Amino acid sequence: MSEAANPTMGLEVSNTEQAKNAKTLFGFWVYIMTDCVLFASLFATYAVLHRSTFGGPSGETLFSLPNVLAETLILLTSSFTCGLGILSARARHKNKVLFWFLITFVLGVAFLFLELTEFRHLVITGNSWRRSAFLSAFFTLVGTHGLHISVGLLWLAVLLGKIFSKGLSKNNIRQLTLFSIFWHFLDIIWIFIFTIVYLMGALGK
């Protein structure tokens, strides 16, 4: 077990590497919780507005479930490869780390591509965020998740560049750990979007 993966949660106050890891990891979890509140607020607005279609189309007519299923499977697989990458980082296999995280990156880009294709299709068929309160809430909730994915991809690209050039330094491993928490978190949020927005929307609930 490396320090990054298993920081001491004891009472160390000195600025040693372990205390730093413990603080950073805990702080990042706390940040994730605040992001959870942020998504909760967006889910709440979506719940309030999802019937406010103002005579426009509802989710029942707009959503294509096969497309969303593909997005879901891609994102879940990327979480799996991200986990494999973290295992390789613990074993200090630089090339395996690069390999698994590169796959994670590609899957993330594929997810984003599918999502933007869906958005584009909605906009050109006249169902943009200006159409109704329901569509405003839909684009904002799903788009905020997509924005998080984009930030994650940018972060991962920078990290991969650093690992490629400088190797698995302590700082890099710490950041990989944080990235993996972030990525799994976005996966969980997506499961909620998949269920509440798409499945329930397609059923007309």
Added chain:
Amino acid sequence: MDYIAGVLGKLNSHVFPTDKVTLGAAISIPLGGLLVIALLTYTKRWKWLWKDWLTSVDPKRIGVMYIIVGLLMLVRGGVDALMMRAQQATSVGSSHGIVSVNTFQQLFSAHGTIMIFFMAMGLMFGLINLVLPMMIGSRDVAFPFMNLTSFWLFAAGMILINLSLGIGQFSAAGWLAYPPLSELRFSPGVGVDYWIWSLQIAGIGSLLSGINFFVTIIKMRCRGMNLMKMPLFVWSVLCTNLLIMFAFPILTVTLTLLFLDRTMGMHFFTSGFGGNPMMYVNLIWAWGHPEVYILILPAFGIYSEVVATFSRKRLFGYTSMVWALAAITILSFSVWLHHFFTMGAGADVNGFFGIMTMVIAIPTGVKIFNWLATMFRGRIRFTTPMYWFMGFVGLFTVGGVAGVVMSVPPADFQLHNSLFLVAHFHTMIVGGVVFGYLAGITYWFPKIFGFRLNERLGKWSFWCWFIGFLLAFVPLYILGLMGATRRLDHYSASLGWQPLFIVSAIGAAIISAGVGIFILQIIVSIIKRKDNIDYTGDPWNGRTLEWSIPSPAPFYNFAIEPVVTDRDPFWQAKHLANNNEAEAPHYKSITMPKNSSIAPIIGALSVAFGFGMIWHIWWLTIASLVAIIVSIIIRISDDNTDFVVPASKIEEIELGYSAKRALAPKEKYA
């Protein structure tokens, strides 16, 4: 034309103010800035300012910067208040007062926004930064760079809101910008955009601070300080930051949705296309109600420290105080609807929120009684912080009772949006929050600067605030009961309200004298600092860890990490210790974070980003966003952010303090 719109967005030559009042303010702020720049250049202090202050990650210095900004904003918001009082005292019958209706609307919007976000939040984060690490026996906060970044985001928001004076105009939609009034259709100017972006940027800074201090308290307490041995100020900060972490993301979302409505043509809160304005009111108060507790809890913490120190007694009912804080923290999320009982939620819902609001008065009452019981049979010293405390107890209790009156929904249907409400929340925020922070500044000033503030001027300032407050707000309670609504720019002479409005305006003028004397007190104390010098590091006969180290506190706080066994560790050490001289201390080298110029750069870029968003100058927005991302990447790629202070250097600094301590006269307070 298209080319110009591309470069300048909505900016044109008509954005500069034309009415005399705004123009005067818009000119006086840059003039003041020029004066400061000239002074800095004349005294050759630019390098000092940049290296020792603006880029410093020392929480004590960050705290001082927050407090300076907070006091400046107290003056700015205070001027707004004075003009509102002057308007309402004169705008009656055929007279229409000193400002136009539109300016008046901007005045009350700016006053509320500035006082809450930039005065109160600024002083609060300032005081937390000043003393929290010392109180828990730590050398720093958990994330020093992030701490400085939070300050600069706060400063960026403050700069944006003040830019609205000179370039364009500020929001005229009230301090919480309710839609549909704040939507593009009814507020087409940039005012609401200024409001959105100054709060959004400062709010993200507050959220980062919330995370930072929460982690600091959980992870960085010194050995022996378990949760129930933490000083009560630390407990109050813990609860406040928990509230920040749960409430501020809601604000971020709400502001973003309003921005999307206005800029992207979405329909969250519009009156057409299925939008729901009531959802905004719910969302903003789901943040807004916890926000008032975010402000008051640290003030409660300060009062708890002040009353124990100056009563020379252990705080009465520590455990019940902690539970009261925790109860307030949780309950504060279940009362937000009492801000809009009149908006048609129905009797059952109103009944629930009314009862929850009454329930929250119980833990608050517990705290009041505990403070009074602490004073009971204490050996009280009537210092300035104690004056602020006693003024607080009286005002806060009265204001709290007024709040319980309004928590009854049928009564609220009469009092909603009246001046009675305005008087109530000013009693809580001035009498509770501001008095607490001014007490905190007076109490901890010597720890940071090495000398106390002038007591005589401090007491003068208190009396001006206290008497001015009563004169300014008791008439508002009465006017509210007589039916005067808030935000009136004009009223009929036959109502007979003018005498009370004039008394209120006189009260506001006396409060301004109190603000002036407080600032004068700081200046006089700096000039005559030899009179009030603190040799020992313990000028008040304190109880908690921050008084165990010398004043002004060294940048590393503790040369040797403390170990505590008691709730009042320093008091215990002073009074119970067997006085056998400890052996010569054995210093070790200390790792400290390096200063960072990236944080102020991110702050400057945030101003540019917000300005671009407000004026639709998209190239500026994108360029500054890219630059912010690059700055963050540079920072996270830096593996070398700490430096080591050798043991010899620490010994040298500590010896200097010992020499100073030897000069101390006989103990003043026993």
